[in-house]
Amino acid sequence: MSEVIGRGGDLVPEVGDGAVPAPVPVEADDATYHWLRGRPRRCRLRGDGTAAQFARFVLVGGSSNIVYAMVFLLLRGQGSLLANVAGVALSTVLANELHRRLTFNAAERVDWLSAQWEAGGLALVGLALSTSALALVGVWFPSAPGVVQAILVVAVSALVGVFRFLALRGWVFSVAR
Template structure:
């Protein structure tokens, strides 16, 4: 009882046992102070590796951002071949990459979902998103024909964010479940 705290008169009366005050947690890495209670069993270093919605959504956003960079690079490399060809190539390559990264990293589904179904279903969702943004731009042009490039860009970003959330929910609940 080396950790016993006694009163000032030395009677040896137990006031508090520090070991009993703090519950012992299973913490093999010694990072208990970095714990995040909303992600059970994960420490600060491992919180993005979990299968919770928050961790998956963060990985989804990171993969999406990476695939957008790939799209931009492909588009710029092929722009001299025409914008339509560059756009199609950029969409196909970045979507295939994003679907595979989502399958392996975002949703940890490589053992559950094979490559082809992931590409087929995830690609179909990307086509739906492309159609929604195209229809939105057409409707904007119909209702506000004088709208400039900034308004169009804001609309595409807003539609893309909306489609991204729907895509996350569909991938999580249907494709990679």
């Protein structure tokens, strides 16, 4: 018996003599994402499970950081404060919208303004915490090298990111909304 590639990309036995293959069972999340039928679970980045949402959260966060860096570099000649504020504002608005539409599939449940207000507030809390941690290092360890400061900001940002994911998933873009 030979195999051919089926609709979902999986190998399926080739059916001879014009017989119709058995239908692929439809799971609950397949009904929403019909193009997932037949794909293995490890390929289901568009699912509503926590792991898939977290993977999308990380991808959106990385993308928004790239946008921040580009805006900052483009505007740094106007002053680092203006470049920072513009970069944070633009990348946060973009990330919030991508989280609403892609990460949590909440475009029908949560309107744009609510998402910006609530998720933006969480982003500001994260910014305040990382800035405070950086200021405390400057006070407690004034001679700390830049690499230590960068590691601290990354660590605080990662911790804030995990809490932000949980808050966005459980509150801002919750299914129970």
